[in-house]
Amino acid sequence: xxxxxxxxxxxxxxxxxxxxxxxxxxxxxxxxxxxxxxxxxxxxxxxxxxxxxxxxxxxxxxxxxxxxxxxxxxxxxxxxxxxxxxxxxxxxxxxxxxxxxxxxxxxxxxxxxxxxxxxxxxxxxxxxxxxxxxxxxxxxxxxxxxxxxxxxxxxxxxxxxxxxxxxxxxxxxxxxxxxxxxxxxxxxxxxxxxxxxxxxxxx
Amino acid sequence: xxxxxxxxxxxxxxxxxxxxxxxxxxxxxxxxxxxxxxxxxxxxxxxxxxxxxxxxxxxxxxxxxxxxxxxxxxxxxxxxxxxxxxxxxxxxxxxxxxxxxxxxxxxxxxxxxxxxxxxxxxxxxxxxxxxxxxxxxxxxxxxxxxxxxxxxxxxxxxxxxxxxxxxxxxxxxxxxxxxxxxxxxxxxxxxxxxxxxxxxxxxxxxxxxxxxxxxxxxxxxxxxxxxxxxxxxxxxxxxxxxxxxxxxxxxxxxxxxxxxxxxxxxxxxxxxxxxxxxxxxxxxxxxx
Numbered sequence: 401x402x403x404x405x406x407x408x409x410x411x412x413x414x415x416x417x418x419x420x421x422x423x424x425x426x427x428x429x430x431x432x433x434x435x436x437x438x439x440x441x442x443x444x445x446x447x448x449x450x451x452x453x454x455x456x457x458x459x460x461x462x463x464x465x466x467x468x469x470x471x472x473x474x475x476x477x478x479x480x481x482x483x484x485x486x487x488x489x490x491x492x493x494x495x496x497x498x499x500x501x502x503x504x505x506x507x508x509x510x511x512x513x514x515x516x517x518x519x520x521x522x523x524x525x526x527x528x529x530x531x532x533x534x535x536x537x538x539x540x541x542x543x544x545x546x547x548x549x550x551x552x553x554x555x556x557x558x559x560x561x562x563x564x565x566x567x568x569x570x571x572x573x574x575x576x577x578x579x580x581x582x583x584x585x586x587x588x589x590x591x592x593x594x595x596x597x598x599x600x601x602x603x
Numbered sequence: 604x605x606x607x608x609x610x611x612x613x614x615x616x617x618x619x620x621x622x623x624x625x626x627x628x629x630x631x632x633x634x635x636x637x638x639x640x641x642x643x644x645x646x647x648x649x650x651x652x653x654x655x656x657x658x659x660x661x662x663x664x665x666x667x668x669x670x671x672x673x674x675x676x677x678x679x680x681x682x683x684x685x686x687x688x689x690x691x692x693x694x695x696x697x698x699x700x701x702x703x704x705x706x707x708x709x710x711x712x713x714x715x716x717x718x719x720x721x722x723x724x725x726x727x728x729x730x731x732x733x734x735x736x737x738x739x740x741x742x743x744x745x746x747x748x749x750x751x752x753x754x755x756x757x758x759x760x761x762x763x764x765x766x767x768x769x770x771x772x773x774x775x776x777x778x779x780x781x782x783x784x785x786x787x788x789x790x791x792x793x794x795x796x797x798x799x800x801x802x803x804x805x806x807x808x809x810x811x812x813x814x815x816x817x818x819x820x821x822x823x824x825x826x827x828x829x830x831x832x833x834x835x836x837x838x839x840x841x842x843x844x845x846x847x848x849x850x851x852x853x854x855x856x857x858x859x860x861x862x863x864x865x866x867x868x869x870x871x872x873x874x875x876x877x878x879x880x881x882x883x884x885x886x887x888x889x890x891x
Binding site (some may be wrong): 420422462463464465467476477478479481482484505506507525527528529530531532533534535536551552553566568570578579582585586589590592593594596597598600601 | 644647648651652654655658659662664665666667668669670705706707708709711718720748749750753765766767770771774775778781782783785832835836837838841842843844872873874
């Protein structure tokens with residue numbers, strides 16, 4: 401089902417989202433790859449404040465190309481990065497910061513799935529490599545944090561977006577997981593392919 | 604005599620073109636995949652990809668925020684007067700394109716993580732040299748993204764598994780990769796040669812236009828069969844399930860040690876970006 405989402409969203413709204421839903425987001429995103437996750441989790445551990453509200457924004461696994469504009473910054477390309485790198489700490493991150501929508505590509509693992517279910521959040525898939533398309537839907541760069549320290553791809557960029565999508569929900573808070581649902585089909589296909597190879601080679 | 608400034612400028616333009624415009628053969632393959640796709644989820648991914656390709660081309664912006672590690676393949680005519688200059692020119696052109704296109708500063712020190720900010724660095728950009736007859740320098744640019752490069756693999760198979768074992772290893776690899784390398788991918792397969800040679804053959808195989816057949820009929824038949832097999836996995840565009848997991852499989856071979864069966868699997872994302880230029884002995888550069 402196609403849904404227009406205006407951020408921030410409540411836990412109740414996030415828990416109503418299901419695998420196969422297609423979302424278009426309007427509101428604010430923050431980008432975080434490995435380094436920004438580390439930086440934020442470290443601050444959380446030390447009891448330091450984060451200079452923005454991760455609970456009111458969607459988290460975007462993205463290392464954008466950004467350039468200086470006359471005033472502030474302009475996004476050139478900003479597609480998703482491979483999410484599974486963040487599997488090592490995303491569950492801690494969701495528990496620490498209460499972010500309700502995680503945007504990335506390729507899906508995540510069991511630890512993140514468990515944290516989505518526990519905290520009431522979803523993982524949504526954005527088309528990998530669609531950097532120019534994503535940049536079109538980012539209407540402003542509101543801020544950037546830790547740019548000097550982490551560099552352009554790893555910094556936390558704050559983007560104002562309008563109808564950012566299409567985002568396909570692939571992991572939800574009710575245990576729905578598109579990747580897991582595809583596994584039996586792919587396993588059957590593999591068996592059929594291997595049988596065909598064996599037959600061709602007289603195995 | 605060559606005008607170094609102009610040559611570096613033209614090389615930088617070619618690097619920028621590779622980042623912003625997808626080769627026609629890749630666009631056609633993506634359009635065919637979209638037309639044939641039966642899964643609505645995968646079709647939506649392919650629609651987004653094709654819209655993204657149009658926006659990047661119309662606006663002259665990079666297709667993907669991961670503008671890759673700039674990788675160059677030089678067929679260097681031994682009679683070229685510029686053999687000693689080319690490495691320096693390519694390095695300067697990458698720095699210039701980083702500013703002008705712009706490209707994402709992607710090179711970080713492997714031990715400290717420090718990013719020089721201009722895609723320079725130890726061993727960067729990567730340049731592969733092949734010496735050939737003649738006076739021309741033919742340079743192919745392959746910007747290689749991290750997501751797909753992370754999925755490239757070397758398998759040292761026991762020779763006893765034979766061709767069937769090679770086919771199974773490739774099918775299993777495509778399944779294991781899932782959506783991570785941004786399918787539909789192009790696979791560059793290197794068979795034989797040794798560990799290093801198999802990987803290099805696979806990367807060279809990625810330079811061929813999508814859908815081109817190998818001149819050796821036996822290799823061409825294997826390419827065709829492999830493409831059919833990997834597309835029966837059902838992994839699909841972006842791993843959301845669908846008909847096209849790969850746009851093409853290109854195979855290159857070399858003789859091997861009787862005790863070794865090296866298999867290089869080089870994975871390229873759907874954004875199979877390439878550009879080529881030729882520098883003649885008179886110092887002129889043309890886009891090829």
